[in-house]
Amino acid sequence: MNVTAVTLFVLFVALSLGITTWAARRSKSRSQFYAAASSLSGFQNGVAFTGEFLSAATFLGITGIYFTFGYDGLIYAIGAAMGWPVLLFLLADRLRAMGKYTLTDVLADKLKAPSIRIFAAVATVITLILYLVAQMVGAGLLIELLFDVDYLVSVVVIGLLMLIYVLFGGMVATSWVQIVKACFLWVLGLALAIAVLIKFDFSIGKLYAAAVAAHPRGEKLLEPVGFPTVGASLSAALTQAVGIAGLPHFIMRFFTVPNVAEARKSAAYATGLIGAFYIVMVIIGFGAIAILANNPEYTTGPALLKNGNNMAPLYLAQALGGDVFLGITAAAVFATILAVVAGLTLAVAASMSHDVFATVIRKGKVTEAEELKVSRWSAIAFGAAAIALSVVFRNENITFLVVTALSIAASSTFPLLFLACFWKPLNSTGALVGGTVGLLTAVAGIILGPTVWVAIFGYPQPIFPYQYPTIVGLPVGLGVTMIVSLMTAKK
């Protein structure tokens, strides 16, 4: 049991519960609960965006990719950052100016049919539960590994904490927890990078030489391997470039600032903080290779870490700063997971209560108190489902969950959002049919692709050759939406 990690984690939980208590007094109305009453500044929301974005998959997963392959870590990092141009330059103004609460509100501003709200809410739930389960499975496994706590207990504790933040503090609590966590993770990442550089006398050349000497790939560390064909590479690039813009919990965050100028600032701050963090991660990634790759204390074979290569940043911290540094890093990872799952849960709760209950079922004839009550019950139901699914998926390959979520966002919700903003002939029928076809195309591509068909079902070759189906899903989603809109246009 790492005392530092437990102490710091308890401190973070205490701080976040204190934030939630403070936020509870500021979460009485709909606008407060869903959008923090648009009270965040551009800088605050930018840091909150950074917290929402830098998940455990970023910190652990990308470092793990650096450790395994080398240069590919930078490819994945850049890809993850590439969703921000579309958000900032093309969508931020439109989203904030519409003055709404959810992704569905944005679509419904142009498309009035109730079926669009239902579709968007369904797509929101599917996308976000995939993300949430992936985070919780990762958290449960990590807590079990590091602290010898039962997996079920771990996911229940994570689930309960995230529900407390959402139920009592809404967007105010979620935002400030994200801000605290983003600062924690950023400072930790910087400290880890500086510790690596100190070890190699601040010489990038020495760091690289040590990494090459330690890794079985040697000089080939600089050659990318993850995307062997143009199709695979472009499909991944497309997913990253537009998928993030279709994620409901990111869209929701644009409504927490008071005006368009602050919305732009928040996207710009997030771009800077996230991009800079990824540059720092180059040092962390190569430092992990240089220090761990042929260290028998941490490996089971050449460049194979005990308990998986995603442990790279944790073991690196331990190698550089002992159990104290390991504890600080582990606490940062847990804080990261907690903050991200809270944001996801709030987005689903808002969709269920605001988009489905208040607008479709009650047709607007609902009090704020009733709507917020439904939101809280939705959060509880969603949290319970996430905990149950985390148990089901415990021993499964969870990579496909994140890939599916992003692919659905890229092939279904992003096309609708983009066309709603830029294409006048879009109508409800086209959006419903196109969105559904895009979603089904993405899901089919995932199932028939290497992530599920080969890795889970065990077939030797995939039917669909690429990990990301967006190269087919995006044009299909866009095309069907546009064609059906034109065919069903009222004369």
Added chain:
Amino acid sequence: MGDSAPLQGGDAGDARKGAFRDKKHEQVAWGATILTLAGYFILMLLVPLAPDVLARPLLGEGGLGSLGFVVGIGVLLLQIGVSIWYTKWINKLDQQS
């Protein structure tokens, strides 16, 4: 339902409900998007087509000064720079109008 109005605190510019302020803004926004994404897509095309080119030394004795790393970090820095410039430019224009 009462949710169609902008949230409290919105300024006059919000009443545009999402239109670019003018043609120039639209062109700059699309230009910035294309510029930042073009760098990324060029890199992603080089990955399968010329992985050895990406590994080639560009600065000093190579290593993390390879073409791949310089281009990759350059893409991130380009994105950050264009984002900061764009935000300052358009927010200043909004303030002046």
